[in-house]
Amino acid sequence: QPVLTQSSSASASLGSSVKLTCTLNSGHSSYIIAWHQQQPGKAPRYLMKLERSGSYNKGSGVPDRFSGSSSGADRYLTISNLQSEDEADYYCETWDSNTQVFGGGTKLTVL
Amino acid sequence: EVQLLESGGGLVQPGGSLRLSCAASGFTFSSYAMSWVRQAPGKGLEWVSAISGSGGTTYYADSLKGRFTISRDNSKNTLYLQMNSLRAEDTAVYYCAKEDSYSGCDDAFDIWGQGTMVTVSS
Numbered sequence: 180q181p182v183l184t185q186s187s188s189a190s191a192s193l194g195s196s197v198k199l200t201c202t203l204n205s206g207h208s209s210y211i212i213a214w215h216q217q218q219p220g221k222a223p224r225y226l227m228k229l230e231r232s233g234s235y236n237k238g239s240g241v242p243d244r245f246s247g248s249s250s251g252a253d254r255y256l257t258i259s260n261l262q263s264e265d266e267a268d269y270y271c272e273t274w275d276s277n278t279q280v281f282g283g284g285t286k287l288t289v290l
Numbered sequence: 291e292v293q294l295l296e297s298g299g300g301l302v303q304p305g306g307s308l309r310l311s312c313a314a315s316g317f318t319f320s321s322y323a324m325s326w327v328r329q330a331p332g333k334g335l336e337w338v339s340a341i342s343g344s345g346g347t348t349y350y351a352d353s354l355k356g357r358f359t360i361s362r363d364n365s366k367n368t369l370y371l372q373m374n375s376l377r378a379e380d381t382a383v384y385y386c387a388k389e390d391s392y393s394g395c396d397d398a399f400d401i402w403g404q405g406t407m408v409t410v411s412s
Contacts, residue, residue, distance in 0.1 A: 206395050213398030215335075222385060223335065238400060245313050274395050276360075277338040279325060282310045 181207040181273050183282035190288040191261055199256045199285050201271030208252035210273045217284075218267040226269075229254050261289050292316035294379050294386050299406030306410070312369040312386030312403055317382035320344070320364040326371045328382035329405075338384070339371065343392040358412050376410045379381050 182204040191197035203210055214226040214259040227247050234246035239255075246253045258265055267280040271282040298310040302347040312324070323338040339360040340349040348360050369386050381406040391397035 201394075202318065211398075213400075215399070215402075217335075222402045222404050223387075224402065226396065228390075228398050251310060265401075268334075274397065277395050278351070279327075279329075279340065279395055279399075281335040285335045 180278060181275055181280050182269050183212070183272060183273060183279055183280055185269075185282040185285045186285065188286045190289070193263065194290045195261055196257060196259045197261060197287065199258075199269050199287065201254045201256070201282050203252040203254070203273070207251075207273075212254045214247065214256045215270045215272060216253075216267050218264065218269065219229065226256070229256075237248055239288045258287075260281055263289055267288055291386075292371035294388065294401060296384065296386050296403045296406040298328040298406045299384065300410045301411065302376055303412050304377060306409055307372070307374045308376065308408060310371040310373070310384055310386075310406060310408070313369075314367045314369065315377070317388070317401075319362075319367040323389040323391055323396070324362060325389060325394075326360060326369075326385045327385045327387050327399070327402075328408075329385070330379070331377075332381040333382075336382075339356075339390065340394040341369070347369045347394055347398065349395050358402060373408070376408075378410050381408060382411050 184202045196265040215223040217223045229235040229247040233249040244259045270284045295313045324340040341360045385405045386403045387399035388401035390400045
């Protein structure tokens with residue numbers, strides 16, 4: 180079964196960039212993942228699907244400031260020109276034959 | 291507009307039962323697998339259960355041990371979660387989510403509902 184590991188927290192300044200990491204466990208490094216954003220008190224929102232190649236497909240209405248990339252078992256979400264509304268929890272997700280799996284989430288603070 | 295609207299949450303005593311509903315609109319409901327995902331207070335997201343577009347295949351998290359049953363009525367564009375033998379640790383916001391595939395556990399969630407709160411307490 181795939182396991183996703185995320186740092187519990189990250190912070191960056193308003194207007195800067197931040198790169199969040201989601202790491203797949205051994206034997207699952209080729210898996211596609213998705214990134215979701217959850218702003219405080221709100222439901223999650225789908226951001227993008229990200230392949231091992233680094234190719235990504237964003238959801239409707241997701242700003243250009245959000246991008247994805249990959250390296251080995253690591254999947255990245257980069258947010259450029261950070262805005263106050265980007266302060267949120269970010270979850271990665273993947274799936275296998277009979278399960279869906281979430282990472283523990285990264286709480287992003289915009290300073 | 292694609293939309294998922296959950297209902298049925300509330301306060302229930304330990305050992306009790308509750309049925310959640312999720313009304314879908316704006317897409318061909320029967321063409322997509324659907325899931326329930328929960329989030330305990332202050333915690334992360336936890337996948338609960340999934341069902342294929344036809345309703346013929348279901349999947350469950352191992353931790354549920356047969357207490358929950360997922361179903362769907364494609365004629366009503368509605369997803370359900372029957373929860374029995376509820377425990378305090380089932381207290382959470384329950385979200386329904388649309389999967390970008392037909393079969394289930396085969397792709398990402400691309401649409402989320404707003405959630406419904408379930409509190410299990412005496």
